[in-house]
Amino acid sequence: MSKNKRQIKLGAFLMETGHHIAAWRHPDAQADGGLNFEHYAQVARIAEQARFDAIFFADSVSVRDTNLASLSRTARADHFEPLTLLSALSVVTRNIGLIATVSTTFNEPYNLARKFASLDHLGGGRSGWNLVTSSTESEALNFSFEQHPDHAVRYERAKEFYDVVAGLWDSWEDDAFSRDKQSGVYFDPDKLHVLNHRGKHFKVRGPLNVARSPQGWPVVVQAGASDAGKELAAQTAEVIFVAHQTLEEAQTFYRDIKSRLARYGRQPDHLKIMPGIFPVIGKTEAEARAKFDALQELIHPTVGLALLSNMSGGVDLSSYPLDRPVPDLPETNGGKSRQRLLLDLARRENLTIRELYLRIAGARGHQQVVGTPESIADQLQQWFEEEGADGFNIMSPWLPGGLGEFAELVVPELQRRGLFRTEYEGRTLRENLGLPRPVNRYVLAATEQRATVAAR
């Protein structure tokens, strides 16, 4: 294969005991995985040996305890804070990217910029920030909010938050620190820059108390699929994790996002679109199906119903008959894009509530692929080559075994087809993803100024 051939990017989306809601009951699952460092170390090593680009953690800052009967039958209530965990995982890995979700709604940009820059230094240039806004009431109530901020305000704040964080990451020029013992000069004051941000939501002076990190900026990831989310992503994201059910839907989204980039002066391949994929792998189609059915049988109806309610942005479906088609859902302030996604799916396939909750129990609105390594590779290849995706975020049904199977069976198949790397291209997450390293804004401004003067 050509060295410059476009290849699939792979993220390992890790979640406690796995993505299937009943994963923790799987005989081979690590039931206490959410707070077991050795479990995550093992999973991270599996992903790194398979040459995944990154491991990725979602996040929420609450226990969603509105339905305790359901919650107490899942492994979702207790887990490591992602940045704490990734900092530790940086020590037991060498090449794989480390992407954590942190909400702009409940944090301060200075703290966030600092933590991700620290993690980037720690791992030698492997950190990534999944920028999200928070939309659940249970989270708002842990942060002195009386009610959740409006969708539009959340995004406005998110954009300004991003601007501050990126500005702080440029506080120091890359070569600011000479640390010359002889002269006694530790850094060059001319290469330190004060941000002096004064906006609607934040006033942040800077500079950051961390040197510019190996990647310049940690990789910025986003997941929002609403129009506001897509526009913010086109401006700022370098990776998008997204949920699609069909190739057509994926292609529409892909075209939409890539077409928005030009207006921000960005190239199409500088934003990687990576839909989530929930793979159940068998030596035969029948074996794969049997594995999936065995997992589905572990779902208690109480759990399935509650999951559906959560995934639809807080809408309560417990009063509707389980075996009748999904009713019209009233639109709420919470996650609009997920509501639409679920409704579209139910309409398209005329699903009952029970069928819908079984459908999303694993993939939660993402694409489920149940099949052989070859058939799964076929599907990834098609989505990739027909411009539905630049890569995939692999959501293993259970951990560690589910990821192990993908690494042992599907990755080699992709490699045989020349669709996936056999060795890391670079040292940093940016290098492996094929993303440019941002030039420091102050260096850029000075360069442009010199060019203007020279042109006179």
Next chain:
Amino acid sequence: MSKNKRQIKLGAFLMETGHHIAAWRHPDAQADGGLNFEHYAQVARIAEQARFDAIFFADSVSVRDTNLASLSRTARADHFEPLTLLSALSVVTRNIGLIATVSTTFNEPYNLARKFASLDHLGGGRSGWNLVTSSTESEALNFSFEQHPDHAVRYERAKEFYDVVAGLWDSWEDDAFSRDKQSGVYFDPDKLHVLNHRGKHFKVRGPLNVARSPQGWPVVVQAGASDAGKELAAQTAEVIFVAHQTLEEAQTFYRDIKSRLARYGRQPDHLKIMPGIFPVIGKTEAEARAKFDALQELIHPTVGLALLSNMSGGVDLSSYPLDRPVPDLPETNGGKSRQRLLLDLARRENLTIRELYLRIAGARGHQQVVGTPESIADQLQQWFEEEGADGFNIMSPWLPGGLGEFAELVVPELQRRGLFRTEYEGRTLRENLGLPRPVNRYVLAATEQRATVAAR
């Protein structure tokens, strides 16, 4: 020695390249230590092999760039965020405590409770939180404050912050999680508790999304020496890191703090007082003095003056003559206790500004001990036996060598005298410090209720 004999507790207060302001220029210092993980891993291993109770990091959330000429000659402007670093260090250590400073002024209690609980799970019960309030303008300006909150308000908020954090740490009873694959029950809903805190500064519902940690609560550390600080410590702290220049001062503080405990129903030995000690160690007194002088000679006058200004809470001394006695300092809103400490020192010894900055260049107001392993052990023994201290926070002049010398020379001397452990007593920081594990408040309340009913 008796198994129950009271012994010295030791913390290793780590700081980039060491505590001396010119440490980074020392021939054996790791000049880029502040952002070098291998450096910190080496230092943490040295401390653990010597059986230190904990490593400890101070923190600030700004670059104090008011005097760039000075700052650019120090290694203080860039370093890891402490929790990020300690999470990584948890992986390369097994027994030593991991204490990070995090300000209550610029954080949310839910985020903080979660991070420290996560770190406690990560290290198997070794985390500690040094609770501080922030008093510098440079920090306030990074967090959308127009000016810094008043001293009294900061402490009021800190107490409420602590109450919320401790309450969140009790969200789950210790045995809440059964994770029984057969029955499908992951946790017992009756053992989950909602805090529902509604106070003046915070409204936090809870529960925390992390199981109760190995220590129940991470160890709570404080450093405030003002009256408000001391009262808060008596209520809530389990360790106090403090700065003293004389034994008498240390004894007065020790008696004061210990006498305040009874009114909160606490026992004197459940709060460990650990003054900072800046040791310069030589085989002879002359060698130790020569080592110290060599370090002092590396201080640029610009650096010394600026340090003094910072340490006195932002008071500008650059207009006063260097070689005249320290003038009266106007009291500012920032760190009152540190201003008083410096003034007392200057008065007591009739120091000039230059002499004062040279004096604090290393220890920054803490006790400097320059001598042989025996004479340093003598002094620690005296302070310990005459109730000036329960232990010490060792502030090595430069790293890693300075800590290495303490570990190799002073620790064995303390061990020979039966004053320091030769093996860790327990698995957790609490066990090693001899601190009780807090009983979950909800379990305690239920126990008390049963006792009341039984007594009727």
